[in-house]
Amino acid sequence: MLTALDETLRHQIASTFDHVGPSDHRFFDRYWFGVYDPEGSMALVCGLGLYMNMNVLDGYCAIQLPKEGGGVEQHNFRLSRALRPNVDQHKVGPLSVEIVEPFERIRLRWDAGDLPLSFDLDWRAFLPPSEEKPHHRRVNGRPFEDYIRYTQTGRAAGSVSLGERKFEIGDWWAGRDHSWGVRSQVGGHEPDNGPGTDAILAAVGYVFYWITFNTGECGGYIGLQYLGDGTCIYADGEIVWPESGRRFSVKSGEVDAQLHAGTRIFSGLTTRLKGADGSELEIVAEPVLGYWSMDGTGYDWGWNDGKGLGFHRGDYYTEDDVYDISHPEDVVRPDGSHHTPMHREAPCNIIVDGQRSERSCGHQVFVAAGPVKWLGLEG
DSSP: OOOGGGGSSOOOSSSOTTSOSOOOTTEEEEEEEEEEOTTSSOEEEEEEEEEGGGTEEEEEEEEEEEOTTSOEEEEEEEEEEEOSSOTTOOEETTEEEEEEETTTEEEEEEOOSSSSEEEEEEEEESSOOEEOOOEEEEETTEEEEEEEEEEEEEEEEEEEEETTEEEEEEEEEEEEEEEEEEOSSBTTOOOOSSSOHHHHHHHHOEEEEEEEEEOSSOEEEEEEEEETTSOEEEEEEEEEETTTTEEEEEEEEEEEEEEOTTSSOEEEEEEEEEETTSOEEEEEEEEOSOOEEGGGGTTTTOSTTSOOBTOOOOSEEEEEEEEEOOSSSOEEOTTSOEEOOSOEEEEEEEEETTBOOTTOEEEEEEEEESOBGGGTBOO
């Protein structure tokens, strides 16, 4: 089937653009966006994911808000449609992503309709995107992950309506990433070829650290991965000061994590980085609002059917619900049940080398699985 991209001179396999090279059902191509108030009045994430081999385009939006009387709630909206024949449309139901100017300006829209949400957001770049080092891992000979990502920090303006509540957004922090390739937890199931990655992590321990931020003066992204004994197996990132032209390229990093008592969730992170030029930099992340329960957006085998992202749910399907995320680790679902997801991420205030800014904000991921001796965590 021909699509608009087939008019370009950018083919990379001997097929049309409605096919991809790998036959793996988990092949994905996915946007993520975050728009946060540095003062903590509201935080929003949304995304679109295209799964060519599953014939699916799905999307989501989640919003964090302070609860009356204390605590934090997370409003979740999940959307899915059959990809074909509308392969060229970056749109599922009311959610659309329009690339107005590549790497510079994006329009994010959720049209008013049956669901109690609408927004119109103008996403503008603060820095050019940073291309991450490739991610490749095999488990028992099978590619467990084989993908790349670029990350970009920006600012956003516009408006959001959630039920009767309305938010005017002016110069809030904004971040995005775009990743594609093969990852786990896509399309309803993982291929079974022996003990999986969960069993390996339970034995050796693992920490995944990822952040994108800007302070209004500098910004960028950092990616770090460790084994449970503290061995660093991945270090990447760059921080840029656009006015001065200063650029810090991450060579290595050490993370001091303060955890909420009895949990694996951080209450604060201090990251000491060494640059490729020998210089040093310190980044402090302080959570504001709550910690995203990522299964509400479809990650971590989310959706009510437990099949996660990229699973074919027919021509068009939606779900929405509200989680109580007041506790840093335990999430209260709409039916009153409690769930403890491993995957929690947080809007954070960011302090760079002791310099705090009112505009400073970012998105911090910190996942500790299995035994992590340097955090005092048992398996």
